[in-house]
Structures are given as C-alpha cells and as structure tokens.
Amino acid sequence: MPRLTLPRSWSRVVICWVEPHVDGGAWPVKRTVGEQLDAVAGVIVDGHDTLSVELRYRHEKGPVQAVPLRLRYNNEYEGGFPIEHLGTYTYTVQAWVDQFGTWQDAFQRRVKGGDTAYEIESELKDGALLLRRAAEQAEGDDQAQLLAAADRFDAGDVEAGLDPVVAQLAHQYDPRIGAVESEPLEVVVDPERARFAAWYEFFPRSTAPVPGQHGTLDDAARLLPRIKEMGYDIVYLPPIHPIGEAFRKGKDNRPTAEPGEPGSPWAIGGDRGDGTRGGHKAVHPELGGPEAFDRFVAAATEQGLQVALDIAFQTSPDHPYIADHPDWFKQRPDGTIRYAENPPKKYQDVHPIDFESGDWKALWKELRSVFEHWIDRGVTVFRVDNPHTKPLAFWAWCLGTLRAKHPELIFLSEAFTKPKMMQTLAKLGFNNSYTYFAWRNTKEELTSYGQELFGTDVAEFFRPNFWPNTPDILTEYLAKGGRPAHQVRFVLAATMSSAYGIYGPPYEHVDNTQHPDREEYANNEKYEIRRWNWSDPSSLQGFMQRVNQIRKANPALHHMRNLTFHEVSNPQLIAYSKSWGDNHIVVVVNLDPQHRQSGWLALPMPEGASFRVHDLLNNETYTWHGSHNYVELDPYTKPAHLFRLEFG
C-alpha cells in the first residue's frame, strides 16, 4: 500500500516477487529429498546500477546458507539450492546495489572512452572509498589486500582499478548498504515416496489359505514377498479395526447382514472380545489382533515395503466413543445420537463425528492420537477417508503437529470433490491426493488434466496419486475394455504420475464385472471375503512387474513436474515424455482397447537427427529420423510403447 508518512529507512532496491510460492506465501511449496528448490526473483532498482542478488535458505535445524542468483533477463534472477533433509526450509531473497561492480563497470568505460587523467584519478579516489568500506567487513589477508588495493587506487593505478580480483574481493566483503530481503517463504520436504511410489491395496481378510476362512494379517504377510517382487513400495490396508455389528451391511451393500457376514471394514466398531475397547486403535480379532499387526509391519519392513493404514473418522453405533463421549456426536431433540443422512437417504450404520462439539479440544486430541497410536507401531503412511467432510482447520492442526515431529509421514487424501477443496487439503498438509484420473479416458481429457495437475502452479503443492481402480471405483472403461484396458490404464497411471496405486487383486486378475447399478465391483470385497489365485499365470503380475522395473530404472519416471505431451496424428494414440538429466522416456499408449491404431509421432528433434528408441516394455529398438516417426500399437499384443531415447 502507498506510504503515507516519510519512511524511517528505505532502499533503492525493490524485490517485486519471489517464486515459487503458494498464494504469496500463505502455504508452503512442497519438494522431496533429492530435489532442488529453483527460485526466481524479480528485482529492480532505479537507474542502471548493477545488483547483487542472493538466495538465502535454512533448514529448520540448520544454519542460514546462501547462493548467488544469476540475472537471466528482464530483471529476473535465478538459482537454486539442494533439498537434503526432511522437514521445513525457509528461503528468502536478499538484494543490494553492487556499488563496487557498478563503479568498475563505469570505470572501464571511462578508461576506454578517454576520460582525462584528472577525471580518472578522481574516480579512482571514489573507488578507494568503496574498497576501504569493504575492508571493514574483511579480516586477515583479505583485509590487507583490499587496503593495499585502495592505496593503489589512491595512487592513480589504473590497472588496479580494472582488476577483476579486486572486484571479486570487494564483492565478497560488500557491506550490502541498503540491502532488502523478501518475506520468508517455506518449502515442506517430504520423503521421496511421497513423490515416487507404487501402492498396492488389498483386503487382508481375503488371504486365508483355506477357502471360507477369514484371513489374518499373518496370512496377508505371506503375500508381501510377492507384492515386493511385483515392484510395489507401499501396501495399503483398508481399516483393520473391529467391525460394527449394529446395522452391519450385507453382501453388495445390502441393508442388513446375514449371520456370519463380515461387514464393511469402514464401519468401525467396538470390543470384539480382544480385550480392547475397540475403536480406531484396535485390531479386529479375526485379523489376529494387535500382535499380528505388529508382525505384519515387521514383515513389510523386512521387504522394504511401507504399510499404509486407512483412517476413516466415523463410527458404527457400537464404537466406544458413542458410549464414552456422546457429546462428540450431534443429537436429536429426543437425545438420540444422529446417524449419517443425506435426506431422504439414511445411513444408520454410520455416526458422523461432530467436530464442533463443545468438547472439541479433547475430541481433536483424541483423533490425532489415533495417528500417533499407529505411528508408534511403525506406520508412516495414511490414506485418509473423506477428509473433505471434516473441518479443514482440524486437518491443518492435526497434520501440521504430526509432521512437526514426524516429517517422514505421507498422507493420501481421499477427497473426490471440487478442485478448491482438493487443493486446500493439499495446501494445509496432505502430501498425496486421489484425483479424477480414473474418469479421464480420452486423449483430450488426459492431456488437459495432465497439464492442469503437472504443468501449472498446482504442482507446487498438490501431488496427484493416480489410481485406475479402487474398491469404490470400477470404471466403464475397465469394465468394457478387459485386459487391454487394464494394461492401458496401468501404463498411464504408472508413467503420467510418479505416484500411483491399484486395488490389486481384481486388477491383476482382470476381474471386472460391474455391479448392475453402480460404477463399482460386483461381489464387492468391501462387504464379503473373496478368494484370489495368487499364482495365476494369466494374471497381469508379470506386466506390472515389468512396468515397475522400468519405473525404478529410469529417473525420468521418478518425477511429476517434468511431463510434456506430444502430438500424434491419431486421436486414439496419446504420447508424452519425461526427462531427468540425460534420461529421456517417451510413452505412447493406444487408448483404444479394441483396435490396432497407428500414426505419426512428433518429437522436438532437428530434421537431420537420427536416434535410437529402445522400447523397454516390449524390448524392441528402432532407429528414428527427424521430428516425425511412425508408431503402431495393437491392444492385444502391444498396448503401449515405453521408449528410452538413446543418442550417439
């Protein structure tokens, strides 16, 4: 805002803006360990003086460091620093008039332009003043050198005035008179797996070796080597807590369960005879109880896998919170506790928690302690169910305080809602988010969504995790397109985004029968125990393994913000590339799961160029020429190319 009083102090230098930032610094940008924070600052000064601009940064537990920013064009200065530690860095830009640099630049032109000896000597005296001022900042040899140079200036030594070594020293000890510094911006640093990870979701209760039995976490642990072998990094389990009995749902979401039906894991219930009071910190006794969970985490850790738990803040009618804290729920005038409703629909098996309860402080702390309970048991990854139906202020506090102690945490937001809500959840602390990827099928849809997510400022804070299916989602495309469609969507998920996941068992087995009324699986595993053949040779196990190997071996596929789309002369073919250092991957996918499609792919190559493209998926190598090359893909034999470009 304009000044209305004489400033107490002021500077000729103005920092117009510093990038990156999210909403002007209201929220941190996000990076992961191993990346770089590349900054750009717009900095101006009246007149034509030379500026010195530096990027200053500091990890929350480290000292301030600085790197110079280089002028690129139009008053913009650029440079970056390496991200080496989890947690939070702050960064600012400092800028000041480089008085000696400005002086020397003019002095050179005076000497060349033929100023008189008197004028040159006079200018050298001004230069000497600048050197003596720099010397006050220096010590030892450097100070002595600066003072000696000042003496030579005073003696009229033109060569000394032109000396770049003197300039370098003067720059190093510049007193930075009138330096200005931008407001601090923050970058939150997440673990690499927040950016680069493959998730595998499955129901432990469907892993019993004996048909008809309820699988345990020990049964599930026996699958971990297989999941690891397929190349996954994170195993994600639906809620593992005791399941509510009151109003329990039956097969395929029928309103009431038959005796013996297991219910939905998202109906989090009370004591089931395991000695706990039930609730969000208990483990369903039929899964083997808390000890089995600890063994599962240990087995996963041994495989190098991380375990992701599902946190669904809602309760079944027999959850202990209902009896212990009725004031944590909304009540009717008659004193009964409200169940979930979207009138005229009623969900009597679910009680929403009232985050605005008069006792909200105790409630919020208790809910946060659910995370803490599992963190203490080795869980660092959480998939949070419907975060957009709980207050944003709760998440900001809950995730912020958890991350302050545990910067290694990954929180995946399951918010399928409007962009502003999804983005705000990301800004305030979720570092992974589900997306609309599952419903973006055409080339145009995928291109515009990919550009929105990975090519705009949204990518500074929002990390998409691409899921082609979930227990809630079986799209028309997968239901109708069979095996080729499953391969197509798998390649797209695994290469457009560096973070992706699948609800594994039905995906592997192309078990894609849709429920007659809903875009989800028939015989949905949410409500019943299924059996899967873990060694079916016709499954997609091998295909997934191959794609995941390629992902791991190619750094270009470890990143998100490096996605570029390319033209192909066929609307059924989509092509995009990612580069990282000298690793260049070009992906071409046939979006048509029924027909062979071909076309000319345009890459930004010079006309005379000749280069090899190695299809890592199909193990074929072609030599291509110039910018346009022919591609042809058959959904049944070769649904996609995953090219690595090879030069020379």
Added chain:
Amino acid sequence: MPRLTLPRSWSRVVICWVEPHVDGGAWPVKRTVGEQLDAVAGVIVDGHDTLSVELRYRHEKGPVQAVPLRLRYNNEYEGGFPIEHLGTYTYTVQAWVDQFGTWQDAFQRRVKGGDTAYEIESELKDGALLLRRAAEQAEGDDQAQLLAAADRFDAGDVEAGLDPVVAQLAHQYDPRIGAVESEPLEVVVDPERARFAAWYEFFPRSTAPVPGQHGTLDDAARLLPRIKEMGYDIVYLPPIHPIGEAFRKGKDNRPTAEPGEPGSPWAIGGDRGDGTRGGHKAVHPELGGPEAFDRFVAAATEQGLQVALDIAFQTSPDHPYIADHPDWFKQRPDGTIRYAENPPKKYQDVHPIDFESGDWKALWKELRSVFEHWIDRGVTVFRVDNPHTKPLAFWAWCLGTLRAKHPELIFLSEAFTKPKMMQTLAKLGFNNSYTYFAWRNTKEELTSYGQELFGTDVAEFFRPNFWPNTPDILTEYLAKGGRPAHQVRFVLAATMSSAYGIYGPPYEHVDNTQHPDREEYANNEKYEIRRWNWSDPSSLQGFMQRVNQIRKANPALHHMRNLTFHEVSNPQLIAYSKSWGDNHIVVVVNLDPQHRQSGWLALPMPEGASFRVHDLLNNETYTWHGSHNYVELDPYTKPAHLFRLEFG
C-alpha cells in the same frame, strides 16, 4: 502455514482467495468513478452445507456496506459494488454457514422422501432453535414473526418449515456463527480522465503570432478553443520553467547553443530576471511569468480542458538548488558537483539529484512541494519525466501523500524501460503510463501487446496511455508512411486504449522528417522555436475531431479492459471490438499505409444472423450476415473502419 498449536477459535469455512487483487493485496487495484468493482471469491466448507457469502466494502469516508455474492460454479461466488467516489475503498468477503438454509434444504427432502411424523417433528424442533437464535438479532415485527414461526415449528407445522418467507427472515437475521472474513483489499479510485482522456502536447513558445518571436502562455491560451474543438481533454506543456544557460544545448541537441537559442525546457535553470529564484516553481519570464500561467489555467478551465505539467526532477548548473543545497547532489573528491554521465558520454548541462543525500528528508519534502505548488495553482495532471531513474520509495511516499489529500490527481509515468519497473511504478501510484505502443506496428505485435496490457491482471493496476509520437519519438512507421500512417496510428491509439495522446503540431501537419541519426524529429522543437499553421485545411485537424467525437459518443470506447481481438484473413488488417452495455464498436484498421487491403472479418455471430454495421468514421452503413463478412480498406481514402453494430 500449518498450525502448530490448537487454534483458539476456528471456523469450518475457508475463503481460498478473493479477486481482484494485486500481488495478494500488497498494492491496490485501480478503478475510476462510474465503474463497478466486480469481485469473485473461492469459498469452501467441509461437507455439503449451504454458505452465505457477502462482499463488504467501505469508502474511506463512508460506512461499511454489503452486497450478497451469488454462487456461480465450483465454489466461486461473484458480485460487485458501484464505485461512486474518488479515493480509496476497502473490500472484504465474509462467509458463514447458512444454518437455516442448510436445515430447510434437508427438511424439504425429508418431507418429500417420506420421513416419519416423529422424525419430521424432531427436525422441526431443531429448526425452531435456529429461528429463536435468529430472533435474538432481530427487533420489532421481524422478531415477532421469527418467534411466531418458531412456535409453529415446535407445534409440528410442516408448512411453516417449508415457508420461504421464514427462510428469508432467518437469513436476514442470521447470527453468522463461525463467520470468517478475508483480509481487506483496496481499490484506489481515480477520476474518469485517468481512464478516458485524449491528451494534446505542444510547446507554448512556438505559438507567437509574429514569426521569430518567443510565444507566451497567453499566445498559447488563444489555441485552447481550437484544441477543445478537436476533442482533446488535457493540454500537456513541456517544462515551463526558466531554462538553464550554462552548457545550454543548441539546435538539434548540438553541444553548445548559439547566442539567442532558447535551449531545452527540460534543462531547468535559475533566476531569469523575473524576481524568483528560478527552479521548478518558477515560470520562464519569456513565457509570461507566473501570471500568464494562471491566465492559461483559467482559460483552459473555461474550455473544460485540464492542464498537464511536466515534472522533470533534474537541474541545469544554474538551478538554485545547486547553490542552496550542494549536498542534494553527488560530489567528486575535489568537491565539484557531478553532472549526468553514462561513461564515456557526459551531460554537463544536467545535474542528477541525489535522492540518497544525507539530507534526504528535506530534499524529498522540497520535491513534493513542487507538485503542491502547481496543485495550488489549479494543476491536477502531471507527466513525470523518467521516474524510473528516481527511487521507487520516493514515488510511493510522494504520490501516496499527495493523493491522500488530492484523489483527483493524474500522474503519467514517462518510463520507457523494462516491464517490472513500469509495472511497479504503476502499482505504487502512477495511474497512467507511457507504453511501447509507438513501436508495436504489426498485427502480431499489436495483438500480443494489447492482450498483455488490457487482457491480463496487469490491467488491474496499469493504465496504458497510447502515444504514437512524442518530442522524443518519431518512428520509422510514421516517418515513412506519411499521412495514411498518421491516420492509422491515430485510430489505433484512440480506440485500442481509452487514454491516448499526441505531440500535436507535427502530427496534425504530418511534419515527419526524421533526424538523420535518431528516431526523432529533425529540427526538434525541444531545442528551437517552430512555427505552425493553425488553420491549414490539409491538416489532420478534422480527422482527429471526427475520431474524438466518435470516442465521446460511444461508451465502449471509454474503457480499457473490454478489448477483444478478432480474426481477419489478411495479415495487414487488424480488427478488434469493445462493448459497454449495448454499445458495440468494431474497429478494422489497414496497417499497410501504401496498399489497399481486403479480407474476411470473423465476428462471433450466429450463422443466420443479419445486422447493420455503421461506419461512424466514413459514414457508411452495411448489412452484414453471419460470422464472416468482407472488408476492404484503402490507405489514401479510408484507412480504417470504426463500426457501430446495430441490431433489430
């Protein structure tokens, strides 16, 4: 930033952003009296509750007012308020959960969906609580109505529960529990002529009736009716102060003046025998001194013209500041005052002021008093010479404090430099700016520059003033293109931007001989007295008058941010339109000053449409059909169309 402690209070509602803003509110947006401030806010809440969102605004001298914002899509709410007074308005967005609206929406669905009578009665009791809470905010009849409705709710009256009148009252007296309000944003309101004005620049000394004489401001005043008749709003005079004698420049910027040469008005000098000490508050005695200036302002005011003065903060060697305040200038080691230099070039006739002088507070106040001196004499418009070579902090303070007392002021920034500097000068207080328009000649250049200036967020704070020529600028295009080129550039300036100006006399007379070495006029009036024929029938006087009449009669041409470009199938033809209410103007210009050009103009009209286009410039009417119509322009007879669209 994420919260690290439990919040003291919090709300379920989050305002993501409010537009318009400049750099997140660091600077005000700009509007003029008669415009509207249209705002959009992104507002979200967890779950599916209905939100109430309102725009609150306040003129610096008025009470807070409010208008509701309407949901448009995806959590965005829009609405606006009328700008009625000069000065500063602040605006915020307030949002809260509309508890009764949310309740009634669900209640309607409950009634339709067939909830039991017991459930309906129970819900009505909850609704009654909301009404009683609203009643606490109300008085008199409204309160009585709310309480009566609450009683009917308690009695199980379903009709009352569905009543929109009750909803309206509940909305009006909503206690706004958990309301949140955005940070205040500012809009600076300038006079209409900061947005819509035609400027005419001329040298008063060239207006003497007798050849060879030095014209006075009284001579100049006699031209004012003619300037008014041509349709101009602002007459802009180069500096009117005594001209320095030491190192005075001769004809065409020769290093020394011959005896009797008048010198450059921008070399602001000392006492010339008029009894003042000279300097920036004096009037050159040869122009008639301060009394002639007062008469000039009075004559202009009588014509409805505003007078713009040129403020050039620099001094010639005989300016009184040099003797009175040597410490306001940089000195050499030998104690001499530095003149302007860009080594190896020396400008001994100009001493730059040292804004960083130890005595800067007194200096800044003195410089501001120069504006105050002329404001006291009726001047409200200032063209500021080279503001980018003076500190930005000075301008922020100087213009901010002046505008606080005089919101009617217009400041035109003469900064031909890089975008960030030009934009920052606009942000901190200049409300008009010179641009690169003079050098944007091709369709592609004009289109991309037009889109940058008028179609991006830059238009929120930066008001371009389009000048095809100035005493410093005679472009190749004008020099080579003669009369048609002058007409083309005039129409472009006067219709692309609603604020424009010309250095009048040579433009009118197509006096376009270029200096052999520079892109400026030969026999430059900056250094010598010229004579102009003010009643030359071959001049562009009539053409200018016609264009200015059309500008005044068509509200679409009074605005800047309404510019839209249209396709024409000829790279030499440019077309754009502006609309305001039901006034629609389409401009087509032939950029080729030598050859007839034709093509098909595309307008966004339905295929079957038939409409008349009235060329206000050439007084011709055509009936056009559909989206594509033929246009043909001849540089010698008809260089441009200025169509008004007429329907029905």
